[in-house]
Amino acid sequence: MTETKNTNKKAIKIAVSNQKGGVGKTTTVLNIGAALALQNRKVLLVDCDPQHHLSNWLDFSPDGKPTTSDIIFSTVTNQTIDFDNCIRHNEEENIDFIPSINVLAGMLGIIAADNNSSNVISRIFDNEYFNKNYDYIIFDCQTALDLLVTNVLKACDKLLIPVQADILSYEGVEQMTDTFMRVKNDTDIRKYLIGMLVTMYQTNTKHSATIFNELKESYGDLVFNTYISYRTEAKNSVGFRRSSVSDHKSVVGAQYIEVSHKIMEVCENV
Ligand SMILES: Nc1ncnc2c1ncn2[C@@H]1O[C@H](COP(=O)(O)OP(=O)(O)OP(=O)(O)O)[C@@H](O)[C@H]1O
Ligand SMILES: [Mg+2]
Incomplete structure (x- = not known):
């Protein structure tokens, strides 16, 4: 295993979240993960979605070893779990990951039954x-x-909110930041928010520019200057089981690498 670059040896935990569907969360997780790994960071991706799109993308098929739901169950029931056995590796992207399966949907009741139910993922x-x-x-x-x-949000040091360049998506952003601050019991979003990332930006419509500018007006430098373009190559990369970052000709890949530079700047002061 390569040495971690982080000298204080504390992993930086980032939640990629937006309560709105189809805004590019999973695409963002995979591509920023791949971009950070390309820059020699040791990266673990955790699939916390019972739809397990991230796991599919990383070419996971059930192998009998523990997944996200097993780790949650063991934690709530005070059983020890061998973390090494929970980690899979994707050779092509040089990324470790913990996959999920649809059983994760049933874990809400298990988490709720815990006597410290908001801190299960943190633990x-x-x-x-x-x-x-x-x-x-x-x-x-x-x-x-x-x-x-909310367990994931509580466990994370940082938040990244993908916002699809579309009017309806814009409307959910405030609810997302309000929920995050409530979970953190804090009022200073700047301590946590790496940024809002405008995704699926279409240069051939005015619509995308309007959303980007409105977000910038409301949230200023909390919006990434880099947006992610709408490109079929990004959509197709799912089928190839690869990130856009791994395709050197991909516009979206290059944009996600720029985003990763900002993430390192915010999280590591580089
Ligand atoms: N930059 C892009 N250009 C074109 N298509 C994209 C781009 N980013 C994501 N997509 C496509 O948009 C769809 C939704 O993306 P993604 O699955 O990443 O969103 P999500 O927020 O994780 O969705 P869900 O709510 O289902 O978890 C997918 O089909 C994905 O391939
Ligand atoms: Mg998703």
């Missing part, structure tokens, strides 16, 4: 194992603001 990822082995842990959240998602 798992506070373990030294993760700080020792990773620079970044990035969580793909499902489209919701339920107890599983």
Whole structure:
């Protein structure tokens, strides 16, 4: 295993979340993960969505080893779990990941039954194992603001909100930031928010520019200057089981690499 770059040995935990569906959360998790790995960061992606699109994308097929739901179950029932056995590796992207399966949908009741139910995910990822082995842990959240998602938000140091360049998407952003601050019991979003990332930007319509400018007017430098273009190559990359970042000719890949530079600047002061 390569040494982590993070000298204080604390993995930086990032939630990629938006309660609105289809805005590019999973695409963003995979591509920023791949971009950070390309820059020699040790990256763990955690699939926290029962739809398991991230796991599919990373070419996971059920292998009998523990997935996200097993880790949650073991934690709530106070059983020890061998983390090494939970980690899969994707050779092509040089990324580690913990996959999910649809059983995760049934874990809400299990989490709710815990006597410290808002901190189940925090308890798992506070373990030294993760700080020792990773620079970044990035969580793909499902489209919701339920107890599983709020657990992930609570566990994370940082938040990245993908916002699709479309009017309806824009309207959900405030609810997302309000929920995050409530979960953190804080009022200073700047401490946590790496940024809002405008995705699926279409240069051939005025619509995308309007959303980008309105977000900039409301949130200023909390909006990434880089937006992610709408490109069929990004859509097709799912089928190839590869990130856009791995395709050197991809416009979207280059944009996600720029986004990763901003993430490192914010999280590591580089
Ligand atoms: N930059 C892009 N250009 C074109 N298509 C894209 C782009 N980014 C994402 N997509 C496509 O948009 C769809 C939704 O993206 P994605 O699955 O990443 O969103 P999501 O927010 O994770 O969705 P869900 O709510 O289902 O979890 C997918 O089909 C994906 O391939
Ligand atoms: Mg998704």
